[in-house]
Amino acid sequence: MTYLSKTMILCAGLALAACAGPDRFGGPGAGGGALGGADASAAATRDPASPLYFEEAVGDRVFFAVDQSSLSPEAKATLDAQAEWLMTNSDYDAVIEGHADEQGTREYNLALGARRANAVQEYLQSRGVAGSRLKVVSYGKERPVEICSNESCYAKNRRAVTVISAGPMS
Amino acid sequence: MMRYLLTLFAVLACWALPVAAQDDDGPLRIEITEGVIEPLPVAVPDFVAESADGAEMGRKIAEVIAADLSGTGLFRTISEEAFISQITSFASPVQFSDWKAINAQALVTGAVSVDDTGKLVVRFRLFDVFAGEELGKGLQLVGTQAGWRRIAHKVADQVYSRITGEDPYFDSRVVFVAETGPKDKRRKRLAVMDYDGANVQYLTDGTDIVLAPRFSPGGERVLYTSYETGFPRIYVMDVGSVQRRVLESQEGTMSFAPRFGPDGRTVVYSLARGGNTDIYRMDIETGATTRLTSAPSIETAPSFSPDGGRLVFESDRSGSPQLYVMPARGGEAERISFGQGRYGTPVWSPRGDLIAFTKQSKGRFHIGVMRTDGSEERLLTASFLDEGPTWSPNGRVIMFTRETQGAQGQAGLYTVDITGRNLRQVPTDTGASDPSWSPLLD
Numbered sequence: 001m002t003y004l005s006k007t008m009i010l011c012a013g014l015a016l017a018a019c020a021g022p023d024r025f026g027g028p029g030a031g032g033g034a035l036g037g038a039d040a041s042a043a044a045t046r047d048p049a050s051p052l053y054f055e056e057a058v059g060d061r062v063f064f065a066v067d068q069s070s071l072s073p074e075a076k077a078t079l080d081a082q083a084e085w086l087m088t089n090s091d092y093d094a095v096i097e098g099h100a101d102e103q104g105t106r107e108y109n110l111a112l113g114a115r116r117a118n119a120v121q122e123y124l125q126s127r128g129v130a131g132s133r134l135k136v137v138s139y140g141k142e143r144p145v146e147i148c149s150n151e152s153c154y155a156k157n158r159r160a161v162t163v164i165s166a167g168p169m170s
Numbered sequence: 171m172m173r174y175l176l177t178l179f180a181v182l183a184c185w186a187l188p189v190a191a192q193d194d195d196g197p198l199r200i201e202i203t204e205g206v207i208e209p210l211p212v213a214v215p216d217f218v219a220e221s222a223d224g225a226e227m228g229r230k231i232a233e234v235i236a237a238d239l240s241g242t243g244l245f246r247t248i249s250e251e252a253f254i255s256q257i258t259s260f261a262s263p264v265q266f267s268d269w270k271a272i273n274a275q276a277l278v279t280g281a282v283s284v285d286d287t288g289k290l291v292v293r294f295r296l297f298d299v300f301a302g303e304e305l306g307k308g309l310q311l312v313g314t315q316a317g318w319r320r321i322a323h324k325v326a327d328q329v330y331s332r333i334t335g336e337d338p339y340f341d342s343r344v345v346f347v348a349e350t351g352p353k354d355k356r357r358k359r360l361a362v363m364d365y366d367g368a369n370v371q372y373l374t375d376g377t378d379i380v381l382a383p384r385f386s387p388g389g390e391r392v393l394y395t396s397y398e399t400g401f402p403r404i405y406v407m408d409v410g411s412v413q414r415r416v417l418e419s420q421e422g423t424m425s426f427a428p429r430f431g432p433d434g435r436t437v438v439y440s441l442a443r444g445g446n447t448d449i450y451r452m453d454i455e456t457g458a459t460t461r462l463t464s465a466p467s468i469e470t471a472p473s474f475s476p477d478g479g480r481l482v483f484e485s486d487r488s489g490s491p492q493l494y495v496m497p498a499r500g501g502e503a504e505r506i507s508f509g510q511g512r513y514g515t516p517v518w519s520p521r522g523d524l525i526a527f528t529k530q531s532k533g534r535f536h537i538g539v540m541r542t543d544g545s546e547e548r549l550l551t552a553s554f555l556d557e558g559p560t561w562s563p564n565g566r567v568i569m570f571t572r573e574t575q576g577a578q579g580q581a582g583l584y585t586v587d588i589t590g591r592n593l594r595q596v597p598t599d600t601g602a603s604d605p606s607w608s609p610l611l612d
Contacts, residue, residue, distance in 0.1 A: 069445070095400075102573075105514035105528050105557050106381060106604070107427040108484065108491055110402065111440065111447035111468040114424060118445025137401050138424055138442065142379055147353040149554070149575040 083127035101154035113138030217280035238326035243592030349601030389608035506544030521565035
């Protein structure tokens, strides 16, 4: 799913880049994608309807305190912006990934990640995003973004990430 | 912390002459209890080759037997250089004085041959050197040549059982997760191996995250969690054919932490729906499910008592994760853990007397055991991250995951005796986590 989502984002980026320079990005080869990455990224970030804009400008993730799944005011502000983007860009769906830091057993962290993802899902729904557009998945402690073993990393790993995916109509 | 007594019992072995019952020359015996004394010295000379191609096999079999025995911490094998006698014929009488002189209290002798059909034939005898007699009857084991390690483990199992009076555990396998790659891009594959790390076979290709495999009571199937649909779901796989099927695939749910009941068809697991995780029970023949808990808290990591009557599980209904016991068909749960810290992954001992668990306290992780009512808690290990205990088939040894700290952190498998002694790493070629020990093989 993560891989698929990333592929989607990359494709979206390529598609935008292709509009700017169709000859350069005509082929679907991986090499072309890598070459176009920077340009595509810049172009996508400027397009407020792009998933990359969502990821980088809106903010695709919120963070949690140790063992908690409650949303901080800062997290709510991010989710308000996410909800607005999702309402505007109704062609897209989202998968909310819940994650935990490495302190804790595998099973408990899976359940904790589920709680975190669900907290985000419920908040986005309360802000008007249709529940049918949101799926949740927990990765527990399986997919850290930061790999050190202290609080500076743990704080970034205790997260819920809203990953934009193509909606059923697109 | 542990003591074991070498006591000479006045017990008449079945083949012994009916001499005086008070004779001190009774069988050799280790009693495994708390405390420490010296490991029992044992000599395992190379098994005698009785056919042309048996010499290397005779040496390798003796090595595996010696490794099994010394790996328990209860035995110390005497090196070959110290031997005065050489065993050159399986049938010749043992020169007990030569083995006494090097203080070998037990002696294992054996012979290896390959029969007309290409089968490996291994015979062995166990001697109580100081009593000057055989301990138990000599045995002959026949198997494939490729299966030589299993035959060696079976011999070691016999030696272990005859001297300790305990059920054995060497002829067993472990299913686990083989890990490669950095911490943030870790590739995880299901794998099975012999209990000592030999004969690794991979069951999945590493495309999808897999977690926490668990053997069926017969050891022929495993339950595990896979992300192959993008969401964690529980699967059952036949180890021989590697055929698998998903067990739980309700839209909008995630399932994990599966474990077999002793009947091999009942499975308990966790299902997360709407952010809430509860415990369910499934008959995997019919697919019928029953919800066993319905609290807003997290309920996970269920494990059956060996009689199938009760479940121990983890719940944070009190505010932090603690251990609870309830009837296996649901009902009132009783909290059994009350110490400082967080408790998880409880696993009922195959003997039924103890529950092993993971405990997190003051920034450290421990593997511990307690009685099934929560009393007599003892912590066996301590490290940055220890988790996920599994029991040896005889309930004497616990294997678990230990992960090292930091960006280069790696997971490995370790064993520890239930007395807390004899911590050892199980050799694996890759990182390894989430072990589940099979029953003793047939």
